[in-house]
Amino acid sequence: MSARRPIPRWADVALLPAINLLMAFLVSGLVVLMIGENPFQAVQVIIYGAFGYGDGLGYTLYYATNFIFTGLAVAVAAHAGLFNIGGDGQAYVAGLGAIVVALALDQTHWLLAMPLAVLASAAVGGFWAFIPGYLQAKRGSHVVITTIMFNFIASALMVYMVNRVLKPASTMAPESETLDVAGRVPQLRQFLSFFGYSPVNLSIVLAVAALIGCYILIWHTKFGYAMRVLGANPTASRYAGISNSKMIMITMTISGALAGMVAINEVMGTQNRLVLDFVAGAGFVGIAVALMGRNHPIGILLAALLFGALYQGGQELQFVMPAVTKEMIVVIQALVILFTGAMEGLFRPSLERAFMLLSPEQKAEAIAVSTAKPES
Amino acid sequence: MDLASVLSILDATIRLSTPLLLACLAGLYSERAGLFDIGLEGKMLAAAFAAGAVAAITGSAWLGLLAGMAVSLSTALLQGVAAITLKGNQLIAGVAINMLAAGMTTFLGQTWFSQGGRTPALGEGGRFSPITLPFASELAGVPILGPIYSDLISGHYLLVYIAFIMVAVTAYVLYRTRFGLRLRAVGENPKAVDTAGISVVKLRYQAVIITGLLCGLAGAYFSIAQGSGFGNNMTAGKGYIALAALIFAKWKPVPAMFTCLLFGFLDALQIRLQSAQLFGIEVPVQAIQALPYILTVILLAGFIGKAVGPKAGGVPYTKER
Numbered sequence: 001m002s003a004r005r006p007i008p009r010w011a012d013v014a015l016l017p018a019i020n021l022l023m024a025f026l027v028s029g030l031v032v033l034m035i036g037e038n039p040f041q042a043v044q045v046i047i048y049g050a051f052g053y054g055d056g057l058g059y060t061l062y063y064a065t066n067f068i069f070t071g072l073a074v075a076v077a078a079h080a081g082l083f084n085i086g087g088d089g090q091a092y093v094a095g096l097g098a099i100v101v102a103l104a105l106d107q108t109h110w111l112l113a114m115p116l117a118v119l120a121s122a123a124v125g126g127f128w129a130f131i132p133g134y135l136q137a138k139r140g141s142h143v144v145i146t147t148i149m150f151n152f153i154a155s156a157l158m159v160y161m162v163n164r165v166l167k168p169a170s171t172m173a174p175e176s177e178t179l180d181v182a183g184r185v186p187q188l189r190q191f192l193s194f195f196g197y198s199p200v201n202l203s204i205v206l207a208v209a210a211l212i213g214c215y216i217l218i219w220h221t222k223f224g225y226a227m228r229v230l231g232a233n234p235t236a237s238r239y240a241g242i243s244n245s246k247m248i249m250i251t252m253t254i255s256g257a258l259a260g261m262v263a264i265n266e267v268m269g270t271q272n273r274l275v276l277d278f279v280a281g282a283g284f285v286g287i288a289v290a291l292m293g294r295n296h297p298i299g300i301l302l303a304a305l306l307f308g309a310l311y312q313g314g315q316e317l318q319f320v321m322p323a324v325t326k327e328m329i330v331v332i333q334a335l336v337i338l339f340t341g342a343m344e345g346l347f348r349p350s351l352e353r354a355f356m357l358l359s360p361e362q363k364a365e366a367i368a369v370s371t372a373k374p375e376s
Numbered sequence: 377m378d379l380a381s382v383l384s385i386l387d388a389t390i391r392l393s394t395p396l397l398l399a400c401l402a403g404l405y406s407e408r409a410g411l412f413d414i415g416l417e418g419k420m421l422a423a424a425f426a427a428g429a430v431a432a433i434t435g436s437a438w439l440g441l442l443a444g445m446a447v448s449l450s451t452a453l454l455q456g457v458a459a460i461t462l463k464g465n466q467l468i469a470g471v472a473i474n475m476l477a478a479g480m481t482t483f484l485g486q487t488w489f490s491q492g493g494r495t496p497a498l499g500e501g502g503r504f505s506p507i508t509l510p511f512a513s514e515l516a517g518v519p520i521l522g523p524i525y526s527d528l529i530s531g532h533y534l535l536v537y538i539a540f541i542m543v544a545v546t547a548y549v550l551y552r553t554r555f556g557l558r559l560r561a562v563g564e565n566p567k568a569v570d571t572a573g574i575s576v577v578k579l580r581y582q583a584v585i586i587t588g589l590l591c592g593l594a595g596a597y598f599s600i601a602q603g604s605g606f607g608n609n610m611t612a613g614k615g616y617i618a619l620a621a622l623i624f625a626k627w628k629p630v631p632a633m634f635t636c637l638l639f640g641f642l643d644a645l646q647i648r649l650q651s652a653q654l655f656g657i658e659v660p661v662q663a664i665q666a667l668p669y670i671l672t673v674i675l676l677a678g679f680i681g682k683a684v685g686p687k688a689g690g691v692p693y694t695k696e697r
Contacts, residue, residue, distance in 0.1 A: 031480075035487045083467055141676035142685075144467050145623065148414065148616055149669040156666035164660070287471055325486045327493075330479030334472050342458040342469035 007348075007355045013299075017292055017340055019347050024335035031331060037321050049316025050309035056316065058188065058198025064308030065200070065265045068207040070286025071304050072214050073259035075295035079218055080251040081231035082136070086129060086147025087259040088283030089154030094125035094260030096161060098267040099176050099274040102183030113182045118206065118264055125260020126253040128154065133252025137245035143252070151283075162276055176274035185269040201269035203261070210258060211297040217254075227251055259283060281330075288333050291341040307333070379520070383527050385644050390528070390536060391602060393640025395420070395594040395611075397539045399618035400625070400632045401546050402590030407627055408550065409583035410563035410688035414470035415455050416591060417615025418477035423448035423595025425481035428495040428606030429488065431502040431599070440502065440600045445592030451477065452588025453581075460580050463692035474615070482608055493608040495599070504533045504601040533601040535593055542590070546629040559583060563686030566693045576693045594618075620672035623683050639668045 007016075029039035050060045070087045077084035084090075097120030105113040132146035159174075166176035185202050189195040218224040229237040230247050238244055266278045285307055292306070293299025314329035339346070399416045406413040426447035431440030451473055458469040485493040509530035516526040550556040558579055562569045566576045599606040621639055625631035646664040675683050 031483075035484075083465075085467070085471065135673070135677045139677040139679075141673070141678070141683075144412075144414070145619070146673055146676060149620065149673050152613060152616065152669045153666045153673075156662040156669075160660050160662040284471065284475060287468070291468070323487055325483055327479045327483040327486070330475055331483055332479075334475035334479055337468060337475060338454075338458065338472035342455075342464035342466075342472050343462050344464055345462040 007352050011351065011355065013294060016344075016348065016351060017294065017299075019351070020339040020344065021292065021336060023346075024332065024339040027335050027339075028328070028332045032324060032328070035323050037323055042317060042321060042324060045317050045320045046310065046313030048313075050313040053196075054194040055196035055198045056312055058195035058200040059312040059315070060305070060308040061188075061204055062198060062200040062265070062270065062308070063311040064304040065204045065207045066262050066282040067285050067289045067304035067307050068211060068300060069261040069265070070259055070282050071289030071293060071300040072210055072286075072297070073255045073283075074286045074290035075293070075297075075300060076214060076218070076227075076258060077251060077255040078290060078295050079224075079231050080227045080247060081234065082133075082248065082251060082255075083144050084129065084147055084252065084255045084259075085144050085287065086132065086150050086154075086256075086283065087286045088279050088281065089147070089151035090125040090128045090256040090259040091262035091279045091283055092151075092154045092158055092277075093128045094121040094256075094263040095158070095267050095274050095278060097121040097124035097260065098263040099166065102179050102268050103177060106180050106183040108182045110182045110184065110186060114185055114202070114264070114268070117183075117268060118261070121260040121263045122257035123260075125263070126257035129256020129259070130249060130253045133249045136252075137248040143248075155277075159276065162274060166274055174276050179268065179272040183268055184272055185264065187269070199270040201265065203265035203269045206261060206264060210261065211301055214258075215297040223250075259286070285333060287341070288337045291337060379523060383523055385641070385648060387528055388644035388647070389637060389641040390532060391640075392643045393636040394533075394536045394539045395597045395602075395614055396618045396621055396639055397633060397636040398535070398542065398590050398594035398597065399615055400621045400636050401539075401542050401629065402587040402594065403619055403622045404546065404550075404627060404629060404632060405559070405583045405586040405590070407622065407689060408563045408686055409559050409580045410566060410686055410691070410693070411456075411459055411580060411583065412466045412470065412690045413455075413587060414467055414616075414619060415451075415473035416618050417611055417613065418470070418474035419448045419451045419455075419588060419591035420595040420598070420615050421474075421481055421609070421611045422451050422477040423592040424598040424610050425477075425485060425495070425595075425606045427592075427596035428498070428599035428603075429485070431498055432489075432496045432605060435499065435501050437498075437502055437504050437600050441593070441596045444596035444599075445589050448592030448595055449585065449588035452584050452591065456581055456584035459692065460577055460584070463694065466690055466692070478609060481606070485606065485608070495606040498600060498604040502600065503604050504535065506531045506533055507537070533597070535597045535601050538593065540633070543629050543633045550629060555582075560686075563688055566688050570693070570695060576695075580693075617668050620668050623672055623685070624675055626681075626683050627685060642667050 032039040032042050049056050051057055070091065073087045073090070074084055098117045101117040101120045102113055105116065128150060129147070132143050132150055135141040135146050136143040162174050162176065167174060168177050187199065187201045188204070189198065218227065226237065226242045226247055229240060229242060230244055234244055237247070262279055262282055267274055271278060289300055289303040289307055292303040293301070310329050310332060314326050317324050317328070318326055399420055403413045403416050423444035427440040427444030430443035431437055434440070455469050455473050458464040459466040482493040485495060489495055512526040512530035515522045550560065558569060558574055562576055562579045569579065570576050595611070598610045603610065617639055621632060621635040625635045642664055646661055649659065649661060649664065674680060
């Protein structure tokens with residue numbers, strides 16, 4: 001390895017992602033320009049649509065809720081060195097857990113229905129991620145490939161379940177029975193009229209709790225430590241007496257359970273029934289969110305808000321600029337994943353060089369590092 | 377079932393397995409060179425759109441094919457820059473490419489053609505027409521062999537024949553040429569290749585280029601051969617099935633052909649079995665749809681033989697200094 005010229009931590013954590021994000025937005029701006037619209041006006045519309053008024057903000061928070069869950073799911077797995085690309089499928093099948101509990105307890109109270117539905121969704125989502133985890137741990141199959149396959153298996157399974165099992169005989173549309181009372185998670189608009197008609201609901205409290213819970217889990221528990229050791233160096237973790245295979249299975253289950261929380265927000269908080277494809281790619285957005293947020297809960301919160309804003313602002317953009325469809329948001333997402341994830345190394349060398357020029361201490365440190373340890 | 381209906385299922389099998397086969401062979405080059413490629417879907421989708429759009433504008437299927445291959449190639453190169461030069465995570469690069477293609481094709485399709493993401497329907501010259509092999513009609517009367525030749529073997533699009541020829545070409549290149557030897561070596565042990573004075577980076581880029589071109593063929597097949605124009609998310613996860621097939625075939629060309637035929641057959645069966653019964657039990661169509669994925673998971677788990685990919689797969693190569 002060549003000597004790394006260290007850059008300050010703040011630059012690594014904040015500046016580099018910011019530059020990469022800026023690149024993603026610049027390229028997106030070019031795409032908007034290419035179809036003959038004004039990118040600056042588009043940005044204005046997005047910002048107003050996402051934050052400018054109660055309904056808009058409510059929608060932003062509602063989308064962000066999903067992305068916090070899927071972002072955390074990707075991040076938790078990433079800390080253990082696993083790439084969980086199956087958040088979509090895990091969230092999707094978790095819908096089964098949510099709908100079964102919600103329908104069964106529909107005549108009781110949401111204070112009973114919601115916690116039980118959370119458990120059920122976590123169990124189903126966790127199970128859907130446990131299998132790839134088990135296969136990776138015990139049989140050595142690559143978790144990325146298996147989770148991709150499980151996304152497709154989930155979607156086939158759910159088409160079957162919705163059409164054949166959950167659909168009441170009286171309806172034609174492929175959807176489950178509609179929830180009436182307790183199966184619904186209370187909407188924030190019931191307490192704050194500010195949010196207008198937006199579907200932001202108490203799931204957001206669950207999301208914040210998940211953020212805090214994951215922070216504690218990853219950095220303040222023995223389990224989290226073992227997880228990070230596994231992620232940093234599987235050999236070291238084995239010699240430290242950690243059971244790698246057990247860690248992989250538990251981590252994947254936690255990851256899937258987190259992804260499963262999307263079902264609470266969607267099935268019980270918004271749609272009030274199980275519909276086809278209710279996850280709508282949130283699992284994949286989670287990858288972008290985790291990458292941008294550097295797998296840290298605070299970063300994930302900010303990234304989820306950003307993507308929530310993009311989603312909501314993007315809807316607004318469609319009304320103002322009909323030429324810009326909502327797929328533009330998918331393009332922006334893809335560019336964010338590309339620049340902050342895959343092409344993360346693009347600006348690092350020049351940034352490192354810039355810091356070398358700017359700061360003498362940095363330079364001294366770099367020289368010390370490169371001379372102290374002979375190259376292997 | 378009579379011969380005619382068996383033939384029609386087999387005919388559909390060939391048609392449906394062609395794009396899988398092209399994409400599968402495309403992935404084979406990259407993966408054999410040590411690059412995980414989950415971006416097959418995105419490259420195919422981008423190519424399908426480019427081919428459909430250019431064919432619609434120019435009215436020429438050939439120009440469409442060319443455009444499809446060019447776009448797929450540039451997408452592959454972008455992925456290559458991220459994964460090879462910048463040493464980024466290959467899986468994340470693939471995810472990004474897939475999303476980029478899904479977003480861009482619908483977005484540009486809607487902006488340019490205003491038909492809900494579709495390209496205009498293609499006329500005569502805009503798409504490839506089936507090729508009738510020599511003596512097909514003369515031999516049609518011969519019992520059994522006649523219908524097989526004239527219905528099953530003859531009458532496919534050019535790209536179908538190219539796909540199957542590519543199997544032989546790939547097998548030859550991989551096992552009988554110096555390039556193939558190096559390609560396999562770079563996927564197993566790049567350091568050894570580097571030590572021998574051969575550029576790992578160059579070899580991997582060559583693999584990526586071949587992958588791009590083949591994905592271009594596969595994508596074009598969707599929009600300007602099988603279909604008449606591009607439709608929203610036209611490849612519908614076939615890139616992932618191709619990836620599954622590649623694993624299933626253990627990264628070998630001839631088994632890849634048989635796996636793609638099997639998956640194509642399942643697809644054909646699924647279309648035909650919409651509400652059929654098998655041994656008195658109703659088989660949900662979804663179960664057949666999910667079968668390739670389930671089979672891949674089972675294979676990966678090593679229950680029916682072990683699928684071990686190229687050893688250096690997924691790891692960016694860093695030359696030691």
